[in-house]
Amino acid sequence: xxxxxVPREYGGGGSDEVSxxxxxxxxxxxxxxxxxxxxxxxxxxxxxxxxYGTEEQKRKYLVxxxxxxxxxxxxxxxxxxxxxxxxxxxADAGEGLMNGEGSFFPCGVSLGIGPVASQEGHNPIFSIxxxxxxxxxxxxxxxxxxxxFFFGIAEAIFENARxxxxxxxxxxxxxxxxxxxxxxxxxxxxxxxxxxxGEGALEEVLNFVGRQQGRDPISQSMExxxxxxxxxxxxxxxFVLKAAWLKDQGKTYEKEAASAKVFGAGAAVxxxxxxxxxxxxxxxxxxxxxxxxxxxxxxxxxxxxTSEEASFVVADHVIGRARMTGF
Numbered sequence: 001x002x003x004x005x006v007p008r009e010y011g012g013g014g015s016d017e018v019s020x021x022x023x024x025x026x027x028x029x030x031x032x033x034x035x036x037x038x039x040x041x042x043x044x045x046x047x048x049x050x051x052y053g054t055e056e057q058k059r060k061y062l063v064x065x066x067x068x069x070x071x072x073x074x075x076x077x078x079x080x081x082x083x084x085x086x087x088x089x090x091a092d093a094g095e096g097l098m099n100g101e102g103s104f105f106p107c108g109v110s111l112g113i114g115p116v117a118s119q120e121g122h123n124p125i126f127s128i129x130x131x132x133x134x135x136x137x138x139x140x141x142x143x144x145x146x147x148x149f150f151f152g153i154a155e156a157i158f159e160n161a162r163x164x165x166x167x168x169x170x171x172x173x174x175x176x177x178x179x180x181x182x183x184x185x186x187x188x189x190x191x192x193x194x195x196x197x198g199e200g201a202l203e204e205v206l207n208f209v210g211r212q213q214g215r216d217p218i219s220q221s222m223e224x225x226x227x228x229x230x231x232x233x234x235x236x237x238x239f240v241l242k243a244a245w246l247k248d249q250g251k252t253y254e255k256e257a258a259s260a261k262v263f264g265a266g267a268a269v270x271x272x273x274x275x276x277x278x279x280x281x282x283x284x285x286x287x288x289x290x291x292x293x294x295x296x297x298x299x300x301x302x303x304x305x306t307s308e309e310a311s312f313v314v315a316d317h318v319i320g321r322a323r324m325t326g327f
Contacts, residue, residue: 001038003066006046010058011067017244021192025237028196029203032296035196036148039189040106041065045072047185048113049128052170052178061111061128061167070110074182075103075156087116087127087163094165097136098127098158105131107142107152113169114156126178128167129156136161148193148296148303184257186304188243191260194300195236198268201293202229205275208286225274232267239263255317258310261300265307268297 005020006012015023020042028035049062064070088097103114109131116127131137140155170178206226209218243256272294279287301307 002041002068002071003046004038005042006050006062006066010050011063012046017188017247018241021188021240021244024189024192025196025199025240028193029200032148032193032197032200032293035193037071037106037108039193040073040109041071043185043189044074044182045109045111045113048074048126048169048178048182051181053128056166057128057169065111071108072111072113073106073109074186075105075112075114087125095162096165098161098163101140101155101157103156104143104153105156107154112156116163116168126169127163128169129163131156134161134163148299180254183304184254187261187310188240188247188253188257190300190303191236191240191243191257191264194261194264194268194297195233195240197293197297197300198229198233198236198264198271201268201271201275201290201297202226202233204286204290204293205229205278208279222278225278229271229274232270236260236264236267255314258313261304261310262307262314265297265300268300269294272297 001013001023003010003012004015004023005017006014008014024035024039027038045065046062049058053062061072065072086099088099090096098116103112105112105114112129112131113126114129116125129137131139136159138157138159140157142152142154209222209226239256239260243253243260246253246256272290275290276287276294279290281287
């Protein structure tokens with residue numbers, strides 16, 4: 001599962017993207033935290049390494065995470081993307097010194113891909129970072145996060161951290177293309193998480209309603225709520241599956257991935273909110289579970305750009321204008 005969409009030659013499961021997102025949706029219906037952990041490793045670490053890494057990098061850094069021996073993630077948030085990190089190569093040493101802060105990674109991951117800037121502060125590049133054994137790398141305080149990250153996140157602080165040159169990712173490639181590829185992969189993964197959260201909320205409230213039927217008849221307004229939730233969830237799943245299918249066919253899927261995030265996150269929030277109203281105060285235990293789903297769903301709206309920012313990406317494609325989003 002950790003490397004489900006990675007080819008078998010690198011220790012992965014060799015599955016196509018449709019199978020990957022189906023698994024993410026199913027798992028996230030039970031626990032968005034577990035689904036998120038799988039998504040970060042598969043989509044945000046293994047994918048960019050597989051697409052932009054050298055053969056040596058794949059053998060050294062991809063295989064351990066594809067087999068589940070270690071876990072990885074792309075830097076989630078932080079000011080490091082604006083160029084606050086600085087990387088200074090050390091002549092004839094095969095490594096460089098990195099200074100800066102602002103890259104955040106989930107707690108528990110062993111390897112990460114984070115933004116690095118040249119010494120002059122331009123031409124940003126990305127580096128594979130050993131988050132456990134890099135001299136000069138310190139972990140900041142753990143920040144508890146509401147929704148999905150039950151394990152929290154922590155800032156990576158670099159103070160003359162020794163980063164190996166063989167870990168620099170995408171040498172010779174346009175780094176903006178690398179980031180754009182990771183973002184659309186992230187949007188599709190977040191869309192899958194959101195669709196799973198929405199489906200889990202619907203299944204949970206249907207179980208509750210089914211047990212209540214013998215005592216309290218279902219009102220027409222409740223039937224409408226359930227119907228709207230079912231339509232939303234099914235549409236969210238189809239958005240994700242279309243993006244995954246396009247990727248499997250080797251076609252562009254940026255608009256579809258952004259659409260999956262925008263619609264899926266909104267559908268998950270609506271499903272959790274409506275479910276809370278149906279549950280009311282009749283079952284505090286189930287209500288607490290649904291409140292967790294609502295927190296998870298709300299966080300899907302802001303991971304890797306807000307839903308509004310992703311909507312700009314969709315608009316760029318629909319209007320046919322040059323990309324104006326800055327992604």
